[in-house]
Amino acid sequence: MVFDEADRIATIELEQDRDVVRARSRVADAMKECGSSELMQTRFVTAVSEVVRNALTHAGGGTLAIYAMPNKRQVGIECRDCGKGIEDIDAAMADGFTTRRGSMGRGLGGAKRLSKTFAIDSSPGKGTTVRMIGACSLR
Amino acid sequence: MNAAAIYAVEGVLLVSITSDITDTDIIDLQEALSKRIADTECRGVVVDISALEIVDTFVGRVLAQLTSVARLLDAETYVVGMRPAVAMTLVELGMYLPENHTALTLSHALDKMRQSGLIDGLRRG
Numbered sequence: 001m002v003f004d005e006a007d008r009i010a011t012i013e014l015e016q017d018r019d020v021v022r023a024r025s026r027v028a029d030a031m032k033e034c035g036s037s038e039l040m041q042t043r044f045v046t047a048v049s050e051v052v053r054n055a056l057t058h059a060g061g062g063t064l065a066i067y068a069m070p071n072k073r074q075v076g077i078e079c080r081d082c083g084k085g086i087e088d089i090d091a092a093m094a095d096g097f098t099t100r101r102g103s104m105g106r107g108l109g110g111a112k113r114l115s116k117t118f119a120i121d122s123s124p125g126k127g128t129t130v131r132m133i134g135a136c137s138l139r
Numbered sequence: 140m141n142a143a144a145i146y147a148v149e150g151v152l153l154v155s156i157t158s159d160i161t162d163t164d165i166i167d168l169q170e171a172l173s174k175r176i177a178d179t180e181c182r183g184v185v186v187d188i189s190a191l192e193i194v195d196t197f198v199g200r201v202l203a204q205l206t207s208v209a210r211l212l213d214a215e216t217y218v219v220g221m222r223p224a225v226a227m228t229l230v231e232l233g234m235y236l237p238e239n240h241t242a243l244t245l246s247h248a249l250d251k252m253r254q255s256g257l258i259d260g261l262r263r264g
Contacts, residue, residue: 018161021161024192038224039227045193053162106232107195110231110233
């Protein structure tokens with residue numbers, strides 16, 4: 001999945017937890033602009049919240065880019081970090097996988113279920129990039 | 140703390156959470172609420188999340204923890220004001236919040252707590 005044809009409409013540096021709130025709110029605005037239903041907006045903003053928080057807690061920060069897609073009924077995001085990467089992506093995607101005590105490990109798999117398209121690119125030492133597209137309606 | 144406020148209402152503690160609450164705020168809230176429960180000896184807590192546009196796994200986990208801590212302090216917690224879209228999203232995430240009682244509104248939660256005797260005769264013993 002690439003966003004070559006898409007318009008980048010915002011870039012948010014993820015440095016502190018206040019930035020997670022900013023990221024959510026900017027993506028919510030973008031979904032509203034393309035006429036999203038409340039449910040589709042809630043689902044995608046929740047997915048974005050999960051991956052953005054991952055970048056902050058596991059990699060100490062990153063960058064979120066938000067895209068208006070050529071299909072006007074969709075919003076894309078790319079969340080990139082320079083953390084230590086994920087060794088076993090399949091394991092990390094599974095419900096119940098967690099590297100932290102007290103966490104339920106539903107974040108990454110949940111984000112995939114809540115987005116229309118989901119791609120993750122990560123290798124140890126090279127950071128992690130998650131790209132997702134959210135649809136504004138089910139049709 | 141201004142991202143969340145705790146009010147004493149009709150013998151319960153009402154926690155109101157604003158939409159821009161951060162992860163740090165919500166952990167501060169957990170501490171402040173535990174102290175208020177112990178200080179006031181209240182037996183019911185109502186957490187109003189109607190201002191929250193989303194509840195992700197982090198917030199869901201904190202709500203569960205908040206409830207567990209309150210229960211150890213002999214108080215029951217009701218989560219109220221959940222938006223329908225939030226409920227549907229939580230189920231997709233596989234988060235059913237089994238620890239939490241839920242009620243649609245504050246007044247429903249108060250009714251339920253009155254029925255279970257958590258409000259009348261607030262003081263213990």
